[in-house]
Amino acid sequence: MQSTPNYLWSTEDLLGQGATARVYKARNKKSGELVAVKVFNNASYLRPQEVQMREFEMLRKLNHKNIVKLFAVEETGSTKQKVLVMEYCSSGSLLNVLEDPANAFGLAESEFLIVLQCVVAGMNHLRENGVVHRDIKPGNIMRLMGEDGQSIYKLTDFGAARELDDDEKFVSVYGTEEYLHPDMYERAVLRKPQQKVYGVTVDLWSIGVTFYHAATGSLPFVPYGGPRRNKEVMYKITTEKPPGAIAGVQRQENGSIEWSYELPITCRLSVGLKDQLIPILANILEVDQEKCWGFDQFFAETNDILHRIVVDVFSLQQASSHRIYIHPYNTATKFLDAVFKQTNIVPHHQEYFFEGHLYELDPNLQAHNFCRTTQHNPLTLLSSAEQAEDVVGVRYRDPALEFPKFVPKVDVVADCSAAKSAVGAVHQTLRIAQALRHCRELLARGLHWVIGNLKTECSRILEQKRGAHSVLTCLQLTEVKTCVLYEAVSAGSRGLALKDMAMVKTRLQRVSEELSQCSHSIFDSQRALDGILAELVERGQQGHEDKSIRQIESCLEKMQLVYKQFKKARTCLRLGYNEEQIHKLDK
Known part of the structure; x- marks a missing residue:
């Protein structure tokens, strides 16, 4: 144990060391408050006095939440070594x-x-x-x-x-x-x-x-x-x-x-x-x-970066997530341009959904008034361009390329380093798997919203079609009554009038057929949309049954335990026979 008049520490509680000092975890003798003490060694006193005092003076004049605080400068009781008492x-x-x-x-x-x-x-x-x-x-x-x-x-x-x-x-x-x-x-x-x-x-x-x-x-x-x-x-x-x-x-x-x-x-x-x-x-x-x-x-x-806000966007056809860094005072016009830069979808082809509904962006709306997005609840972008967008998906490098090669020989230092790289590669694999699952979920949700919107539009058109059909029925009835009236007029103008009426009747019949064809097309579209929805539900169930992420997590947990053992083995000069056999098996 070592101490100053007000602080006490064990030399086993080493936090770090450099060329001129060691840093320990210490406690205030009265309050028990944890602090860090920097104890200077003999080499530090070989420096000029001005250099020795510089750190004390620097810390005394600095006072900021992002700079470690200096509480006191004291000396050890026995060796009279200078000690900086700092925030832990x-x-x-x-x-x-x-x-x-x-x-x-x-x-x-x-x-x-x-x-x-x-x-x-x-x-x-x-x-x-x-x-x-x-x-x-x-x-x-x-x-x-x-x-x-x-x-x-x-x-x-x-x-x-x-x-x-x-x-x-x-x-x-x-x-x-x-x-x-x-x-x-x-x-x-x-x-x-x-x-x-x-x-x-x-x-x-x-x-x-x-x-x-x-x-x-x-x-x-x-x-x-x-x-x-x-x-x-x-x-x-x-x-x-x-x-x-x-x-x-x-x-x-x-x-x-x-x-x-x-x-x-x-x-x-x-x-x-x-x-x-x-x-x-x-x-x-x-x-x-x-x-x-x-x-x-x-x-x-x-x-400039730190004062920007983030708008999360998921491009549906490209199956890609984007984070748009934009100033709160920037307008929707600037936002659409920023989205174009990342997705290559021109502003006039960008349509957005948010929480199941079409989301209209007024060109003059400022970004701080946009809906609050997150990576799990982004704006969903739909491109209205006739040409299909290229699928981008989740971009990644195969983590298997990062996986190290283990050599047969037992080398506790090299093995620990390789184990660390292996665990890092599996962490990356897990993140990629989670990103792919997240992408699949956003795709399914976005498609549900688009299909729901299309079905609503179909229902609206059918309602308008029913209205149009009612008007058509009235017109056809009027045409019949008009024909009867023309039958009663003089023979001189009857022929021309009946010819005009025949033309009106033909046009009304054509409109009736087109409305009927429109109804069939809409019903076909609704059935197709229902089929896609059913397929989405089925795929969603398959996604819930997918155990790959749980398997990666389980594998990672086991590998981390081995890595922990390898870190402990690295501190040993030599492994015993039994420890070496276990080490080989773990490897």
């Missing part, structure tokens, strides 16, 4: 979240937007106070759960932070290499002498890498063998990146770099959000500090 974030870090196999392909859209909002707000407070962090990464973004059950992310670890205005530069190098600006990487990692100075935009590069990691589950720049094993190629990738590229991967030793200008198909973000995010990533992952966006533009563009 019970849910670990963003890195812990991304290390969960469930997030192997990135965060869900709702969680990513929370990360975006929290990091942008925290960074905005830093810039308002003229602070550059210099070590932004998922491990330095802490997480706790709010009272509403939503995550709150907070920036932490200001050991590398210092005061710096937008137009100032610095020369000292800090940071974690995968998230480090290439200019700083060249000096800090490759140890190459250079006279470059660095500005506040180095934080933007680290934010770009962090956001890409959060969105995809992977780092954007990966040389063959990984960033830590192939440092020269890592530097080459980041410095030779073409304009607009947001990722570069080398898949073979000495192979070419595959550049990417889009987020991968495995990413869980919607096309609507990707379209907003990609230009931001492209402009902050810019090696030339002169071409890179400044913080003002970064804040403007990210807040």
Whole structure:
């Protein structure tokens, strides 16, 4: 156990460690309140006094809900080591979240937007106070759960932070290499002498890498063998990146770099959000500090995303879901154009249903007055174009391609890594299966609505037909009576009149036949619609009997238990004979 005058902790309750300090979970001696204590080691005291005091001073001047709070600075009783007493974030870090196999392909859209909002707000407070962090990464973004059950992310670890205005530069190098600006990487990692100075935009590069990691589950720049094993190629990738590229991967030793200008198909973000995010990533992952966006533009563009509302749309004929990010003050005209961009259905061919009824969109209606949609209750889009729309469906990459190969030899580290990848692939499989089921449900519901609307229209036409038939009967009776009257008039004009009446009678007869044919056509349509409805009900029952999702969930549960065992085995230097046999069977 260790303590300061007001706080107590066990050295077994380690939360994290770095080059100059360790962080423990601790308690207030009087209230029992949980806190985090950062205990500095001997190496930290080798730094200049100014550098040692910088973190204390930074945290004292910062006060924001998205920055970890400093409660006190104390000393241990025995060794007189400096201790920072800080807010305890019970849910670990963003890195812990991304290390969960469930997030192997990135965060869900709702969680990513929370990360975006929290990091942008925290960074905005830093810039308002003229602070550059210099070590932004998922491990330095802490997480706790709010009272509403939503995550709150907070920036932490200001050991590398210092005061710096937008137009100032610095020369000292800090940071974690995968998230480090290439200019700083060249000096800090490759140890190459250079006279470059660095500005506040180095934080933007680290934010770009962090956001890409959060969105995809992977780092954007990966040389063959990984960033830590192939440092020269890592530097080459980041410095030779073409304009607009947001990722570069080398898949073979000495192979070419595959550049990417889009987020991968495995990413869980919607096309609507990707379209907003990609230009931001492209402009902050810019090696030339002169071409890179400044913080003002970064804040403007990210807040533009955060101030938009989402309208969920399901395109019926294409069987595809869409999320339209739009400003609350934008009109329906702007919304229809945004839908066209994602679906290729022109505005005048777009018809909408919502909760079973046709939904008319006044061109001047503002988006904040639209009906409230969700992914489970979207606007259903029907294209009125004569040419059939291409079916899009659920776009995905076969998760089997992500499934790792297990080697026969027992290697607890490699096996644990492979198990993690396998569990991540099955999580992705489950999400795809759920998306396909959701798509099927929206298709069935949308078809029910359209068929119901068509049947109502048929009934309305039949009612109008009955009205028309009544009028026709009256006209035919009038024609008979008129003929009788003409029979009584003089013979001179009778012939011409009777000829005209015969023509009227023929036309009335033709109308009667057409009305009868119309009735038969409508009855045929109603029978066809009833047949489609019956087929939909039958397929719906088959869907309810489908056990594939439950089977995937059961498989995933078993695999997670094995992965848990493999994580435990990884901490052992060597497995006993029996443990090794069980390990092989689990593998």
